[in-house]
Amino acid sequence: MKKIVFDILNNDNGISYAIKAACSFKSKNKDYQIALVADKDIIEKELIKLKNKYKISIDDFIIVDSKNLVHIKNSPREVLKNSSSMLDAFNYLNENNFDGIVSSGDSGAFITLSSFKIKRLPNVSRPAFMPILPTLQNNKYALLLDAGANIETSYEYLNNWAVVASQYYELIFNKQKPSIGLLNVGTEEYKGSANLKEAYKLLKNNKEVNFTGFIEPKDGIAGNVDIILAEGQSGNIFLKTLEHSFLGFGKLLKNIINTNLLTKIGGLLLKRQLKKLKAKFDYRNVGGAYIVGLEKLVVKAHGGSDEIAFENALNQVKFLLEKKDFVKKLTNKLEVLNNEA
Amino acid sequence: MKKIVFDILNNDNGISYAIKAACSFKSKNKDYQIALVADKDIIEKELIKLKNKYKISIDDFIIVDSKNLVHIKNSPREVLKNSSSMLDAFNYLNENNFDGIVSSGDSGAFITLSSFKIKRLPNVSRPAFMPILPTLQNNKYALLLDAGANIETSYEYLNNWAVVASQYYELIFNKQKPSIGLLNVGTEEYKGSANLKEAYKLLKNNKEVNFTGFIEPKDGIAGNVDIILAEGQSGNIFLKTLEHSFLGFGKLLKNIINTNLLTKIGGLLLKRQLKKLKAKFDYRNVGGAYIVGLEKLVVKAHGGSDEIAFENALNQVKFLLEKKDFVKKLTNKLEVLNNEA
Numbered sequence: 001m002k003k004i005v006f007d008i009l010n011n012d013n014g015i016s017y018a019i020k021a022a023c024s025f026k027s028k029n030k031d032y033q034i035a036l037v038a039d040k041d042i043i044e045k046e047l048i049k050l051k052n053k054y055k056i057s058i059d060d061f062i063i064v065d066s067k068n069l070v071h072i073k074n075s076p077r078e079v080l081k082n083s084s085s086m087l088d089a090f091n092y093l094n095e096n097n098f099d100g101i102v103s104s105g106d107s108g109a110f111i112t113l114s115s116f117k118i119k120r121l122p123n124v125s126r127p128a129f130m131p132i133l134p135t136l137q138n139n140k141y142a143l144l145l146d147a148g149a150n151i152e153t154s155y156e157y158l159n160n161w162a163v164v165a166s167q168y169y170e171l172i173f174n175k176q177k178p179s180i181g182l183l184n185v186g187t188e189e190y191k192g193s194a195n196l197k198e199a200y201k202l203l204k205n206n207k208e209v210n211f212t213g214f215i216e217p218k219d220g221i222a223g224n225v226d227i228i229l230a231e232g233q234s235g236n237i238f239l240k241t242l243e244h245s246f247l248g249f250g251k252l253l254k255n256i257i258n259t260n261l262l263t264k265i266g267g268l269l270l271k272r273q274l275k276k277l278k279a280k281f282d283y284r285n286v287g288g289a290y291i292v293g294l295e296k297l298v299v300k301a302h303g304g305s306d307e308i309a310f311e312n313a314l315n316q317v318k319f320l321l322e323k324k325d326f327v328k329k330l331t332n333k334l335e336v337l338n339n340e341a
Numbered sequence: 342m343k344k345i346v347f348d349i350l351n352n353d354n355g356i357s358y359a360i361k362a363a364c365s366f367k368s369k370n371k372d373y374q375i376a377l378v379a380d381k382d383i384i385e386k387e388l389i390k391l392k393n394k395y396k397i398s399i400d401d402f403i404i405v406d407s408k409n410l411v412h413i414k415n416s417p418r419e420v421l422k423n424s425s426s427m428l429d430a431f432n433y434l435n436e437n438n439f440d441g442i443v444s445s446g447d448s449g450a451f452i453t454l455s456s457f458k459i460k461r462l463p464n465v466s467r468p469a470f471m472p473i474l475p476t477l478q479n480n481k482y483a484l485l486l487d488a489g490a491n492i493e494t495s496y497e498y499l500n501n502w503a504v505v506a507s508q509y510y511e512l513i514f515n516k517q518k519p520s521i522g523l524l525n526v527g528t529e530e531y532k533g534s535a536n537l538k539e540a541y542k543l544l545k546n547n548k549e550v551n552f553t554g555f556i557e558p559k560d561g562i563a564g565n566v567d568i569i570l571a572e573g574q575s576g577n578i579f580l581k582t583l584e585h586s587f588l589g590f591g592k593l594l595k596n597i598i599n600t601n602l603l604t605k606i607g608g609l610l611l612k613r614q615l616k617k618l619k620a621k622f623d624y625r626n627v628g629g630a631y632i633v634g635l636e637k638l639v640v641k642a643h644g645g646s647d648e649i650a651f652e653n654a655l656n657q658v659k660f661l662l663e664k665k666d667f668v669k670k671l672t673n674k675l676e677v678l679n680n681e682a
Contacts, residue, residue: 074531108527136589148526151534185489185577186449190415193492193574217582221589233534234578236526241558241579245586248477248562253594256614266610273597273604 002032002321003098004314009038009069009085010105012303018104019046021310022061023054029318033062035098037089040065064092070105076112086110090117093296100297100317102288104305111149114291114298121164121327123334124293126150128161128232129300130168131239131289134280135223142220143169144228145292148236155199158182158229162209163337164292165227167330171323178226181215183234189214195231203229208333217242246281288313295327343373343662344439345655350379350410350426351446353644359445360387362651363402364395370659374403376439378430381406405433411446417453427451431458434637441638441658443629445646452490455632455639462505462668464675465634467491469502469573470641471509472580472630475621476564483561484510485569486633489577496540499523499570503550504678505633506568508671512664519567522556524575530555536572544570549674558583587622629654636668 008018015038022034036043040063047058070084079087086105090113093101103110107129114127128146135142143165146153162180169178182199184192189200191214203211212225217238220228230238253274257267267274287309291298297320301313320326349359356379363375377384381404388399411425420428427446431454434442444451448470455468469487476483484506487494503521510519523540525533530541533555544552553566558579561569571579594615598608608615628650632639638661642654661667 072529072531076531108532136593151526183578185492185574188413190413190417191449217578218585221582221585233526234574237524237558237575237578238582241562241582242586244559244562245583246590249587249590252477252618256611256618259614262610263614266607269603269607269610270597273600277593277597 002318003035003096003100004032004317005035005037005064005089005093005098005101006314007037007086007089007101007103007105008043009066010103010303011305012104013306015042016046017305017307018310019043020050020054020307021314023047023050023056024307025311025314025318026056026060027054032318033098034060034314035062035064035089035092035096037064037066037085037092039067064088070109072106072109076108079109079112080116084109086113090114093117098296099321100299102299102301102310102313102317104288104301104303104310104313107148107300110300111291114294115149118294118296118298121293121295121331121334123337124160124164125154125157127291127293127298128157128164129235129289130165130292132172132286133220133228133239133242134286136221137223140223141173141286142223142226142228143172144220144230144235144239146230146232146235147239147289148232149291150232153195153231153233155195155202158199158231159202159206160334160337161293162203162206162211162227162229163333164330165229166209167326167333168290168292168320169226171320171326173226175226177210180209180211180227180229181213181219181225182211183220183228183230183238184214184216187214187216187219206337208337250278287316290316297321343659344376344437344441345373345658346376346378346405346430346434346439346442347655348378348427348430348442348444348446349384350407351444351644352646353445354647356383357387358646358648359651360384361391361395361648362655364388364391364397365648366652366655366659367397367401368395373659374439375401375655376403376405376430376433376437378405378407378426378433380408405429411450413447413450417449420450420453421457425450427454431455434458439637440662441640443640443642443651443654443658445629445642445644445651445654448489448641451639451641452632455635456490459635459637459639462634462636462672462675464678465501465505466495466498468632468634468639469498469505470576470630471506471633473513473627474561474569474580474583475627477562478564481564482514482627483564483567483569484513485561485571485576485580487571487573487576488580488630489573490632491573494536494572494574496536496543499540499572500543500547501675501678502634503544503547503552503568503570504674505671506570507550508667508674509631509633509661510567512661512667514567516567518551521550521552521568521570522554522560522566523552524561524569524571524579525555525557528555528557528560540570547678549678591619628657631657638662
């Protein structure tokens, strides 16, 4: 039996969507144990409302009673001491030997707790934040890491993450030896910081990965590589700029369509296709971001997740849990890396 | 008489557009001396073709004969020794005490030559690359710096650039005390690298500027600040991601419009408005990027510039040259900064 902890208190839209997602997931996956972490009374009330619709009972779930929202005031490390449902969820994960954890709470808090509460894979110094990105190519997605779990990112981290991300990509997208580009200010070898140049050298000699060299943002956007490897700050800025450029363009387009009667008709004729485009670049459809480099499966769902987004996040954990010996294989690869170095 | 050096050899589209732009500019600005740097024979042939159209004569220009394209193989510093029209242009600028320089050649080469060949303003350690960005707000533009002139960017550079950029913004957009945001992975004070936190402290205490705190990419895109201050690598990734997201979205929209007859009609109805949108986010209309922190006016035109883009670049130099005592005032402000520190 596989076991997932689901911190459901930290959602922008209240906990109802998360509970619906849990019910829907559980009704399709009877062999999964799901621990819901939030206010017990509220969870029970919601489950009673939903039990007929999803054909589940309250006893199908473990309920971990927890009432405080995670909150950072001055330093991310506060989350290690201050009571919160997210902290309770990580403690439950460890104490009960669960396999994975999902939350839509504050990214900084989630990354900090992941780093301190979950054992790292061998030769991985720090976990990385790894979302799945849509690209301009049809049906082509890329993995981006690190998208902001780390501020100072050493070249060794980058080399280790390359191995981890390759393994994820192979399983998720069923493609052997996915290509990896290292995000830089230019593609020429002489460009970039000392740290990126060191990473380049390590990656060129890393036999576990298919490293293609430096890339610029346009290569990541176009889908020219499978994995966009980046220092934490650059990866974060890349991700947020991409996301908000597309949102911004969408808004501008909406304004244009509302200019006058003719443009409104124009908009109507394009509506179906525009919806498809929006769906592709809507991050809720792509799913949550993985926190990788750890011995457990960790998925950060979007703060604004709805029922579908949450169920996708649970399925992201399930998908890899059901790949036989996923963590063990990754461990072996990372150990080989160390022997080579 | 104001004097501008114009390196015209380094253009993706050949030198014809640059010469047309020079002629058009000269015909409107008789009091400007323009030195054209490229192959003398070609320049003369082009000028003979154009003299009637623009009512100019060959003698209206200084021609600096130079035949080699700038080229970097292993290190940007090569441009200081290897013969090129860009190097000749910088030498001409210095030896003849010209006021400004324009080129559309390789950015790395142009920045390197600007750094080594032009005296820096007091208390400015390194020049910065500063493009003008369109934002989502109507008619609102922002200045971004540094967009990639520097890889390692110390907090002191950021504080100095803030003063320089404020002065540019005040003059270009006629707004006193423009607001400045510092690009980071989050807006909270506790977020980001040690370097950005140090910059934050300096900027908060800098009386010459209106610093509003950390910003994320979305604030820059939305036009929430006038000046986006960034470390070189982050600024470069932000700029390139923004530019290529918009280009990418444009392509996707084109594909959508071409789906079938109805969507094509939809596209036709929106055509006029879409053109306006494209014009706003087309960097050629916004103009070249300034290299700032130097005692001369330096503008990098886009590699793919056409006649209009080149003339805009020349006008960008002219605009500031005609602001009385621009460099002197900036020098005074920067000297005050030093006294305060």
